[in-house]
Amino acid sequence: MAKYADMKDERPPARSPSDKISKLAKLSGVESRRPLYAAVVDAMDQSVGRVLDTLEEEGIADNTIVLFFSDNGATRVHGRGGGDNTPFRGGKAEVYEGGIRVVSLIRWPEKVPEGSNLKQTMTAMDVFPSLAAAAGIKPQNELEFDGINMMPALLENKQVSRDESIFFASEIPIYNSFGFTAIDGDWKLVQWVTMEPLATTVTHELYNVADDPGEYNNLASEHPGRVGRMAQAILDRRALYPINGTRARIASPPGWHPPKDWAIYPRPLSELQNKAATSMAPSARSAISLDYLHGNRGRLIYNCDPLDIPVIGKTCLN
Numbered sequence: 001m002a003k004y005a006d007m008k009d010e011r012p013p014a015r016s017p018s019d020k021i022s023k024l025a026k027l028s029g030v031e032s033r034r035p036l037y038a039a040v041v042d043a044m045d046q047s048v049g050r051v052l053d054t055l056e057e058e059g060i061a062d063n064t065i066v067l068f069f070s071d072n073g074a075t076r077v078h079g080r081g082g083g084d085n086t087p088f089r090g091g092k093a094e095v096y097e098g099g100i101r102v103v104s105l106i107r108w109p110e111k112v113p114e115g116s117n118l119k120q121t122m123t124a125m126d127v128f129p130s131l132a133a134a135a136g137i138k139p140q141n142e143l144e145f146d147g148i149n150m151m152p153a154l155l156e157n158k159q160v161s162r163d164e165s166i167f168f169a170s171e172i173p174i175y176n177s178f179g180f181t182a183i184d185g186d187w188k189l190v191q192w193v194t195m196e197p198l199a200t201t202v203t204h205e206l207y208n209v210a211d212d213p214g215e216y217n218n219l220a221s222e223h224p225g226r227v228g229r230m231a232q233a234i235l236d237r238r239a240l241y242p243i244n245g246t247r248a249r250i251a252s253p254p255g256w257h258p259p260k261d262w263a264i265y266p267r268p269l270s271e272l273q274n275k276a277a278t279s280m281a282p283s284a285r286s287a288i289s290l291d292y293l294h295g296n297r298g299r300l301i302y303n304c305d306p307l308d309i310p311v312i313g314k315t316c317l318n
Helices: 018-027 035-058 122-136 151-156 224-240 284-297
Strands: 066-069 104-107 166-169 177-184 187-195 200-208
Touching: 018 224, 066 122, 066 177, 122 151, 122 200, 166 187, 166 200, 177 284
Parallel strands: none
Antiparallel strands: 066 104, 166 177, 177 187, 187 200
16 A cells, blocks of 8 residues: 555546546545555455466466456546546446446466457356356256357357347436446447436437447437337336346445455454444435435435434434
């Protein structure tokens, strides 16, 4: 951490709702986590190096598959995360490319050509069927895989087709507001659904991510037919998973103590951090922030006027 203590946070805007949250955090004097993030990446890089060195020492590196990838895009909110998804738009939990597209690497010296670049989309759901095929193992699954075998693309650069679109839903728990996306080849539809008392508003953004990976040029008005087909695919998907895109909470339970080391399990009390995790439990500051950022969608309020929350002696149930 000392190595990156003087690192400046010079990340460009994400061009997404996270920019508004970051602005508020900066005005509140929240410290950037960019230096901490850099330190963690450095430490991880050294650990990966130890794994690769060990494979070489054991003489098994050439016929061992090493696959490296992230779960989803980096958190761009100032003070909460220090990652950067540039040149992609948005960040973690959002449906823009910065929230769902990540770098991935595969190393298999005997099979995968060094320095090759896969242009096709591979998802986390494709990992298991692909590795099973590479290992020559017949999976014992009773239900059909959601993913497909991408080994023909990885080894021979063959085009692998999918039977249906790839879907993602936003994890941001803003009440009555949802973000979805469907990806069909090079085409990507971003759909925003906002529910009001007397109406539901649906807006669409269509991008060709092969030509425009940064999602600058919304082509929805130029391709209404494609928008209609992809929107119908999202609707069909939501019918199968009606709560997809919502999450009950993103805050840890009050008084929860995170572990010192997540790798230790089971964890005795002595292996937990002394201080409870910070949370978004209702307070004067968090209430003002939620109201500013999301209005009535930031939290559920009943039994009082939200304007009463910051006033001493007033109580609101959230």
